[in-house]
Amino acid sequence: MTLSAAVLETPDPRALAAFYRTLLGWPVVEDGPTWVMLRPEVGAGLSFQQAPDYVRPTWPTADGAQQMMAHLDIRVDDLDVAVAYAVESGATVAEFQPQDGVRVCLDPDGHPFCLYMP
Known part of the structure; x- marks a missing residue:
């Protein structure tokens, strides 16, 4: 497979x-x-x-709201540059950020994706 x-x-x-x-x-x-x-x-x-x-997921999750089923992890070389590019491309930066070194963004339909540096 x-x-x-x-x-x-x-x-x-x-x-x-x-x-x-x-x-x-x-x-x-x-x-x-x-x-x-x-x-x-x-x-x-x-x-x-x-x-x-389609119903947009809620980030962060909340009781009774549409739950996120999955998210994408995208490795980047420069977090600040990658976040700026994602926003320029149409993403939004999520208000809630659970950890340093990772930026949760939302695509235009609200799917969360994480930009991170290794």
């Missing part, structure tokens, strides 16, 4: 894929109205599946 991609649900797969294409620099390898896939040269990709009833 080989993992081919992680999948994020979204009301607009092409819009969310465009955000991550800009953020990660990965090319689109599948492009349809309800499914888009990005893939780096090596390794698993990231796919976006249309979910018309």
Whole structure:
């Protein structure tokens, strides 16, 4: 078995894929109205599946609110530069930051992702 991609649900797969294409620099390898896939040269990709009833997760988690099911960890060389680039690309920096050396950001649909330095 080989993992081919992680999948994020979204009301607009092409819009969310465009955000991550800009953020990660990965090319689109599948492009349809309800499914888009990005893939780096090596390794698993990231796919976006249309979910018309999508509800943004709450970060940090809160009782009774839509829970985050997963998040992405993205290794960076310079945390400040990466956060600025993510925001310029359309992300927001989460108000709650649980630890030093990691910045939780939210993509345009509210999926959390962590930028971190090794």
